[in-house]
Amino acid sequence: MSETLLRTDTLSKSFGGLRAVSDVSLEFPVGLLHAVIGPNGAGKTTLINMLSGDLKPSSGAIYLNGENIAGLRADQVSKKGVGRSYQKTNILAEMTALENVRLAAQSRVGGGLGLITAVKRRGDLIDRAHAALERVGLRAADDRPASALSHGEQRQLEIAMTLATEPNVLLLDEPLAGMGPEETERMVALLRSLVAGHAVVLVEHDMDVVFSVADRLTVMVNGAVLESGSPQAIRASAVVREAYLGEDEDDA
Amino acid sequence: MIGATTTDNGANGLVRLFLLVGLGVFALFPLVGSTFYVQLGTKVMVFAILAMSLNLLVGFTGLVSLGHAAFFGIAAYSVYFFTPGFTAASVWWTLPAAVGLAGLAALVIGALSLRTKGIFFLMVTLAFGQMVFFLFHDTPIGGSPDGVYVNAVPTFDALGIDLPELRDRYQLIEGGARAPFTLYYVTLACMLAVYAFLAVLLRSLFGHVIKGIRVNEHRMRALGYPVYGYKLASFVIAGLLGGLAGYLWAVQSLFVNPELAGWHMSAEILLMVILGGMGTIYGPILGALALEALRELAEIAIEYGVTASNAIGLTEMDPHRAATDYYLLVEGVVIIAIVIVLPRGLSGLIEDLAAYLRSGRRSAKGEAEQAT
Known part of the structure; x- marks a missing residue:
């Protein structure tokens, strides 16, 4: 069940002097929905873009079934079984x-x-x-x-x-952006149905949705992983609370 | 919204009828047209093939090239290269060789220029086109910067019948019999073959991929398509078809000059594509026809206009001189007007008209049914 299909090893991306993603090492096994959250500019989309081959990593590795796919073109990555959707509708x-x-x-x-x-x-x-x-x-x-x-x-x-x-790996970049409550509900059900048989990586802003659908959560801040674990662990984490969720999440 | 899609809107039957009538006109034209106009017709069809080949890039792959004449010129010059003396060579090897050379050039030029996009692609193809122009203009390869004569018409021996001369004759044969206009019909057959080839190609898996690339290249890459390879294949196919046009041109005119490969020619082909409309295969045929007709009409109109104004003492000009000097001015104004009024070109007008007639007939039928 938790065979690791996709794995990153100290993955980094710099744009000039800006380190958009630095030393991210994460695992994405089949059958788990792994949500990546964080404030704007945390490097979530940059991470997805590297996983899909849209961006070339500056350093580090991406292992798909044990093979390093870092630096392959987007069409080659797609052919290897990594599918993605875009934050801005791309049809x-x-x-x-x-x-x-x-x-x-x-x-x-x-x-x-x-x-x-x-x-x-x-x-x-x-x-x-x-x-x-x-x-x-x-x-x-x-x-x-x-x-x-x-x-x-x-x-x-x-x-x-x-x-x-x-695909075996699904990279979903804010699939719920701009959706109404009803549409959101349908999409959430769809997301859950996709987990079986896929390694799902979800970038999403809607915290209610994230905590309800994710099996695992990674919080990114300033391009780096702040914390990674189960939704309960993330909720309980003092570091995350301080850096990202804020005080008003106490009673959630 | 719907009009912008390439889906079958039910009006295709009417468009097909229009195309069949057009084909009939082309097929019967030599029976009534003078030799001059039959040769002009051959020229129009050569340009139609050339414009259809460019439209595969511009209209269907989304690649605006300003160097397409290079492949036209290379194949045209090939006919000159292959008949250095006065002995005619056979069509059976000179045609594939000339078209192959154009395709090879397209492979090299495409492989390099397709690394760029948009306006840069336009400029790089323009530069490559000019390189081919200067190759013929300034090096011994091209013979002379003013152009060179092709000394012998390729022989065309098919099915044991040796047609002594492929080219259309200048005069009617003595005794009132008409010249066979072989080349006119060979060119017509080529134009039909290119149309059929493009129709098959655009319905194929490949054709749908290049149409997808035109709409959203980024998305197609993310779906797993090696976009560069598809664009290069499209570029080479367009180069091959452009080469076919170049070969026919050289056989028809028996004279080739560097301008055949120059940027001015490339722009003119692009103009035919835009004038005819990019969304259809047949649009560029209309574009080539319209541009040539416009040129003729502009010259006639100026000649009449100047003759009239001379008669009432307004001007003192040679009407014929004026026509050749100023026809481009008239042509330009008309083209600008057409592009403004018909942004989807002449074929867009045909498609809209067919859709309108179709919907009119349907609603008339509906009213008739309601009345009973």
């Missing part, structure tokens, strides 16, 4: 919801560029796209342009795209 706006997810599923088709094979002949990709849309509750949005979906639906679509790439 193919002009295309239909189905085509968004179908293209995500197509990325797993091996061999060649597919110059001749007609998309219509790969019904299996459409089936897989339908399954992913179904899973996030967007099956009815198939033929609508992604740009015409509501904000919450676009966030769901992004998760569906990520799922269609059949």
Whole structure:
């Protein structure tokens, strides 16, 4: 159960003189939802960007199944089974919801560029796209342009795209940003359902959600890990309370 | 919103009908057109192929290149290289060789310039295009900066029939019989083949990936697509097709000059793409046709205008001189007007019209049903 799929070892990233992430060593096993929290500028998104290959680490290592993937390009990391969603909605706006997810599923088709094979002949990709849309509750949005979906639906679509790439590791950067209470509730249920079979890394601002869904919490401040442990341990931690949660969390 | 998507909106049948009628006009034109206009028609179709090839980059992959004429020029010059004396070489090897050279150049130029994006990509492709221009203009390779004649038309022996001359003839054959206009029909067949090829390509897995890259390159990379490789493949395919156009051009005009590869030519192809509309495969054909027609009409209009104003004593100009001097001015104004009125080009107008007719018919049918 707690086999460590993804692990970082003294991972660091500097932008000029600024050390955005410094010496982060964390473990992300399959079947656990690991939430990373911290104030703005703590380096959470930078960490995710390094894990997904969007950013090249300055130093340190990222082990996926024991293999160091630090420095690989984003498409190579994705092919190795790391899927991600973005803080700022990142979809193919002009295309239909189905085509968004179908293209995500197509990325797993091996061999060649597919110059001749007609998309219509790969019904299996459409089936897989339908399954992913179904899973996030967007099956009815198939033929609508992604740009015409509501904000919450676009966030769901992004998760569906990520799922269609059949990842083992899910990197979710603030999937709840800008969502209403009802949408949030649905998304939280979805997040919980994703934990089985995936190592889930969640960056999120909504503390109620974080404490209710996370199996493990890491608090980052100024690019470094302040504390890492179970939600109860984090709640009880005096250091965290002082640095981040503040006094008014006492009775929570 | 919906109009911006490339989804099938049900009006495709009407557009297809329009394209079939257009094809019929192209196919029958030599029966009625004078030799001059048939040759002009060949030229238009060559440019249509060239513009369609650029549109694969600009309209479907999201790569705005200002060096596309390089591949046109390289293939055109290849015809000159392959017939150094007066002995004609066969189409069967000169065509693949010329197109292959253009593709090879596209591989090298693409591999380097695709490391940049946006305006930088535009500038780097422009620079590479100019390098090819100067290669033909300033080195012994190109023969002369003013251009060189191709001494012999490639022979075209198909199915045991040896067509003695591929090129369209200048005059009607004695006795009123029409010249066979072989090249016109060969070019028409090539244009259709390129259209069909692009239609298959854009429906393929590959085609959907490059369309995704145009919309959101970053997301496509995060989904696991090696974006650079796909863009390079698209660039090389466009270079190959541009090479086909260059080959046909050299065979048609039997004269090649460095300007074929220059940035001015690249800009003109881009203009055809924009004028015709980027969202469709056939748009650039309309663009090439419209640009040539506009040029002819502008010249005629100026000639008539100047003749009239001379007659009432307003001006004293040679109408023909004025036409060749000022047609670009008229052309420019009209193009600006078209781009403002039709941001999606002529094909956008066709698509909108088809959608409008379709919806009009549907609502008329609905009213009729309600009335009964």
